[in-house]
Amino acid sequence: MKKLALDLNDVTKTFQKDDGYITAVDKVSLQVEEGEMVTFLGPSGCGKTTTLRMVAGFELPTSGSITIRGSDMTNTPVNKRKIGFVFQNYALFPHMSVYNNVAYGLKARGEKDKDIRDKVRDALVMVGLVDTENRYPSQLSGGEQQRVALARVIVMEPNLLLMDEPLSNLDAKLRIHMRTEIRRLQKKLGITCLYVTHDQSEALSMADRIVVMNKGKVEQVGTAFEIYSNPQSLFVADFIGQANIIHLKVTSLAEDVIGVQTHNGGVFSARCIIPDHIDSSVESYEVGKDAALVIRPESLTVIPYKGGEETFNAVVSSSVFVGSHVEYELTLPNNEMIKAFIPYTNNMQIFKEEEQVSFMIDPVNALFLPRKKNKP
Amino acid sequence: MSTTRVEHTRRSMAKRDPVLFGTLVAIWIIFAIFIFLPIIKLLSTTFVVDGSISFTNLIKIMGKSYNIRALYNSLILATAVAVTGTVLGYIFALAVTRTSLPPFFKGLLAAVTILPLISPPFTSSISLTLALGPNGMLLRALGITDFSIYGFIGTWISETLTYFPVAFMVITAVLNTMSANLDDAALSLGSSRWRMFRTITIPLSLPGIGNSILLLFGASLADFATPLILGGHTFPVLPTEAYLMITGMFDLKGGASLSFLLLIPALLVFILQRVLIGKKSYVSVTGKNGAKSAFGKLPHLLTAIISAVCAITVVFILYLYAIILWGSLVKVWGVNNTVTLQHFKYVFAHGKKAITDTLLIAVLSTVIGSILGVVIGYIAQRKNFFGKRFFEFGSMLNYALPGTVVGIAYIIAFNQKPILLTGTLAILVAAYVFRYYATGIRSVIASLAQIDPALEEASLSLGANSLRTFTHVTIPLIIPAVLAGMRYLFIHSMTAISATIFLVSVRWTLLTTRILESMTELQFSQASAFSIVLIIIVFVVDAIMLALMKWSTRKFTQQESISYEKIGA
Numbered sequence: 001m002k003k004l005a006l007d008l009n010d011v012t013k014t015f016q017k018d019d020g021y022i023t024a025v026d027k028v029s030l031q032v033e034e035g036e037m038v039t040f041l042g043p044s045g046c047g048k049t050t051t052l053r054m055v056a057g058f059e060l061p062t063s064g065s066i067t068i069r070g071s072d073m074t075n076t077p078v079n080k081r082k083i084g085f086v087f088q089n090y091a092l093f094p095h096m097s098v099y100n101n102v103a104y105g106l107k108a109r110g111e112k113d114k115d116i117r118d119k120v121r122d123a124l125v126m127v128g129l130v131d132t133e134n135r136y137p138s139q140l141s142g143g144e145q146q147r148v149a150l151a152r153v154i155v156m157e158p159n160l161l162l163m164d165e166p167l168s169n170l171d172a173k174l175r176i177h178m179r180t181e182i183r184r185l186q187k188k189l190g191i192t193c194l195y196v197t198h199d200q201s202e203a204l205s206m207a208d209r210i211v212v213m214n215k216g217k218v219e220q221v222g223t224a225f226e227i228y229s230n231p232q233s234l235f236v237a238d239f240i241g242q243a244n245i246i247h248l249k250v251t252s253l254a255e256d257v258i259g260v261q262t263h264n265g266g267v268f269s270a271r272c273i274i275p276d277h278i279d280s281s282v283e284s285y286e287v288g289k290d291a292a293l294v295i296r297p298e299s300l301t302v303i304p305y306k307g308g309e310e311t312f313n314a315v316v317s318s319s320v321f322v323g324s325h326v327e328y329e330l331t332l333p334n335n336e337m338i339k340a341f342i343p344y345t346n347n348m349q350i351f352k353e354e355e356q357v358s359f360m361i362d363p364v365n366a367l368f369l370p371r372k373k374n375k376p
Numbered sequence: 377m378s379t380t381r382v383e384h385t386r387r388s389m390a391k392r393d394p395v396l397f398g399t400l401v402a403i404w405i406i407f408a409i410f411i412f413l414p415i416i417k418l419l420s421t422t423f424v425v426d427g428s429i430s431f432t433n434l435i436k437i438m439g440k441s442y443n444i445r446a447l448y449n450s451l452i453l454a455t456a457v458a459v460t461g462t463v464l465g466y467i468f469a470l471a472v473t474r475t476s477l478p479p480f481f482k483g484l485l486a487a488v489t490i491l492p493l494i495s496p497p498f499t500s501s502i503s504l505t506l507a508l509g510p511n512g513m514l515l516r517a518l519g520i521t522d523f524s525i526y527g528f529i530g531t532w533i534s535e536t537l538t539y540f541p542v543a544f545m546v547i548t549a550v551l552n553t554m555s556a557n558l559d560d561a562a563l564s565l566g567s568s569r570w571r572m573f574r575t576i577t578i579p580l581s582l583p584g585i586g587n588s589i590l591l592l593f594g595a596s597l598a599d600f601a602t603p604l605i606l607g608g609h610t611f612p613v614l615p616t617e618a619y620l621m622i623t624g625m626f627d628l629k630g631g632a633s634l635s636f637l638l639l640i641p642a643l644l645v646f647i648l649q650r651v652l653i654g655k656k657s658y659v660s661v662t663g664k665n666g667a668k669s670a671f672g673k674l675p676h677l678l679t680a681i682i683s684a685v686c687a688i689t690v691v692f693i694l695y696l697y698a699i700i701l702w703g704s705l706v707k708v709w710g711v712n713n714t715v716t717l718q719h720f721k722y723v724f725a726h727g728k729k730a731i732t733d734t735l736l737i738a739v740l741s742t743v744i745g746s747i748l749g750v751v752i753g754y755i756a757q758r759k760n761f762f763g764k765r766f767f768e769f770g771s772m773l774n775y776a777l778p779g780t781v782v783g784i785a786y787i788i789a790f791n792q793k794p795i796l797l798t799g800t801l802a803i804l805v806a807a808y809v810f811r812y813y814a815t816g817i818r819s820v821i822a823s824l825a826q827i828d829p830a831l832e833e834a835s836l837s838l839g840a841n842s843l844r845t846f847t848h849v850t851i852p853l854i855i856p857a858v859l860a861g862m863r864y865l866f867i868h869s870m871t872a873i874s875a876t877i878f879l880v881s882v883r884w885t886l887l888t889t890r891i892l893e894s895m896t897e898l899q900f901s902q903a904s905a906f907s908i909v910l911i912i913i914v915f916v917v918d919a920i921m922l923a924l925m926k927w928s929t930r931k932f933t934q935q936e937s938i939s940y941e942k943i944g945a
């Protein structure tokens with residue numbers, strides 16, 4: 001059997017706060033293959049950094065275990081884990097030149113001067129930095145500092161490359177450029193990488209797999225496509241891309257298909273996600289109760305008002321032509337608001353505000369999710 | 377990190393972090409011997425009579441009107457010095473931060489206020505004696521015959537001159553952080569300059585003024601050398617009384633009880649200062665101070681008064697230093713003004729041991745003190761452990777106590793077995809280390825607070841162990857702070873006397889005690905020569921360390937100069 005690069009098993013971290021405890025990471029389990037790039041995505045404070053810091057060894061888990069390349073490292077000190085960590089603010093040593101920054105780990109490891117020189121030079125070339133060896137971090141631009149930080153860890157050939165929002169201090173253009181560079185480098189070196197970000201396009205574009213986290217828990221793990229097309233929870237649906245959530249009355253329940261009534265008396269059926277574990281925060285589906293239908297704005301079809309059974313009704317509350325598509329905001333009879341993005345075609349009809357319209361949902365692109373329980 | 381990990385409170389520290397555990401144990405033992413044992417011995421000498429707690433010693437002391445007067449005098453003197461020193465310091469601070477006086481003059485003000493800070497605390501007493509004492513130069517120049525410098529007035533003037541630079545630094549720091557825009561805003565709203573001064577400048581500088589008053593009160597209360605030289609028999613204060621009781625009458629119990637009287641107000645002031653000012657009893661002196669001071673925004677009359685006061689004070693201080701130099705060069709002060717180098721020859725011949733002893737003790741204290749300061753500062757800033765608060769309090773205790781109290785506590789604690797240290801080098805070094813490493817601890821803490829823990833984490837994650845991380849990353853980044861602490865340690869180990877006067881012996885003697893001896897034998901010229909030598913040594917070494925500090929700041933942190941300088945006595 002192939003050894004996993006990383007195996008997290010029910011990893012939990014509880015911090016003591018002024019008045020009580022806070023569970024920053026709650027039973028996170030994850031298996032990462034060699035050479036895989038996994039991004040951690042979630043809102044601020046959801047526990048991404050803490051998870052990464054536990055993998056690094058900066059924090060010790062309150063419970064659970066961490067296995068790196070087959071050896072249990074749950075309580076191993078940082079400096080024995082052979083990981084590379086790229087910090088949000090780079091954490092370059094301000095009192096050392098670029099050369100000494102990159103050579104730092106090799107020197108600590110006691111390598112020969114000549115080997116160090118070669119490796120440092122190679123690493124700097126690899127990240128696209130030449131002729132900067134004698135400069136100090138304060139004399140470099142943000143992008144260059146980022147590259148030094150990268151060179152400093154890849155020169156060590158770590159078992160795991162851990163990055164905590166490494167691009168968040170760069171301007172937008174450079175950020176997008178560095179994404180591809182990091183990904184290229186990661187693939188070239190075949191290095192296993194965990195990458196934390198709160199920027200979803202970053203997470204989606206760089207990763208083999210994405211871990212979506214919320215409130216310390218893993219909401220879903222999957223490829224960008226899986227997560228986008230098959231969100232397993234309302235949170236994921238709402239957090240990744242844009243999603244409309246429409247509450248509709250359930251009329252029939254089959255194994256994994258739910259039927260609801262359209263506004264005009266017809267029946268609309270689509271797949272539903274059944275919570276795979278007993279999740280106390282959601283309600284179960286019941287005939288007569290509402291279910292949440294998730295549909296992406298680009299999967300709606302808006303047509304002139306008509307009373308067909310298969311259609312839903314709405315009033316246009318805003319209509320904006322943005323070139324590639326038209327963005328509508330529609331108000332449903334129950335006052336819920338949804339968005340619809342209709343791609344531009346030469347002969348398309350553009351509806352105006354206040355206009356009565358109908359819309360249709362392609363069941364293939366729609367999904368029912370269990371409703372969140374109302375907080376008592 | 378500020379929060380403790382839950383599980384770590386459960387796991388034993390010895391296993392989790394053996395290095396920290398071992399270090400803590402070692403430091404606790406050191407504290408127990410050099411900080412807690414002496415103070416406990418002092419208290420037990422005062423309060424334990426025949427094996428039970430009793431107030432008889434204290435009552436006996438309080439029963440003597442002489443001692444009550446000393447307590448009263450101490451408090452009156454400290455109040456007077458706190459007020460005049462703060463006023464003078466405030467005036468200097470206003471001159472530097474709020475007037476458009478020429479930069480040269482401002483530079484002169486700043487330079488002259490450094491002099492008392494690096495001189496032995498009794499320098500101004502000596503020069504005041506030369507100027508206004510028997511055969512006083514200034515007295516003769518003015519034709520005054522019936523004036524005595526000895527007593528309250530002389531002590532007061534001398535301590536004011538010695539300690540106002542502390543007030544100057546504290547208040548300047550506060551005035552500098554105060555936005556000059558506020559002044560502009562007030563003026564642009566049509567406020568008169570006087571009104572602006574009353575309603576904006578003064579209220580906003582109150583924290584600095586309050587801190588300064590407390591610092592000066594404490595410094596004066598603890599000052600020993602000045603009243604010894606200038607107080608005379610007419611003006612006894614607690615430190616000198618305690619000294620005489622121990623060295624003159626060999627009454628340890630009496631001395632201990634007197635120092636207890638001194639300890640109470642000193643601790644009160646220290647606690648009050650901590651509560652009011654928090655932990656900011658240091659100021660960060662940034663090189664930019666001078667640049668910010670904008671235009672003269674004070675009322676014109678006030679500016680004139682300030683300039684005059686500053687000019688007079690500066691001239692007077694320079695005159696006092698000149699007089700010491702002159703005093704060291706004349707044959708017999710006030711009698712024979714022939715210029716001679718005989719006193720310096722004497723110093724280098726008969727005072728050579730004092731010079732080398734003093735230097736050795738100062739260097740040892742500086743080195744040991746700064747190492748301890750770094751370790752304690754690092755632990756206090758970066759680690760969490762049981763009893764941390766008490767640890768921090770303990771580390772500062774000797775610094776908070778008046779030197780006289782520490783000196784007396786040390787002779788009581790270390791004059792018998794099992795820890796017999798009286799007369800040794802160790803006791804002198806220990807006295808200096810635990811009194812004056814406090815600045816180092818604080819500047820290390822302040823400096824570490826500005827260093828992102830990610831730098832240390834980066835080092836660890838690159839495979840360096842914690843020792844290598846400490847020596848290769850942490851230490852270089854806090855070198856300027858360490859040097860700031862070393863400067864303070866060295867200056868005070870060279871010049872301070874209140875604690876060590878009790879601890880000197882024939883085997884180990886200090887320049888400062890030689891100066892005091894010369895003064896009490898009325899060998900003014902000799903005292904002056906000793907003082908000049910001492911001041912020059914301190915000045916040169918301090919200049920070197922200052923230069924090192926600036927260089928290392930630039931070199932190691934790749935930043936413009938940022939330094940933490942302890943101000944205060």
Ligand SMILES: Nc1ncnc2c1ncn2[C@@H]1O[C@H](COP(=O)(O)OP(=O)(O)O)[C@@H](O)[C@H]1O
Nearest residue numbers: 015024043044045046047048049050051377379
């Ligand atoms: N050292 C710590 N002490 C106490 N609470 C912490 C600590 N580190 C993180 N937390 C808390 O844990 C939660 C998760 O934080 P973090 O992992 O930094 O989130 P993210 O990186 O996803 O923004 C937050 O509520 C944060 O306040």
Ligand SMILES: [Mg+2]
Nearest residue numbers: 045048049050
């Ligand atoms: Mg984070």
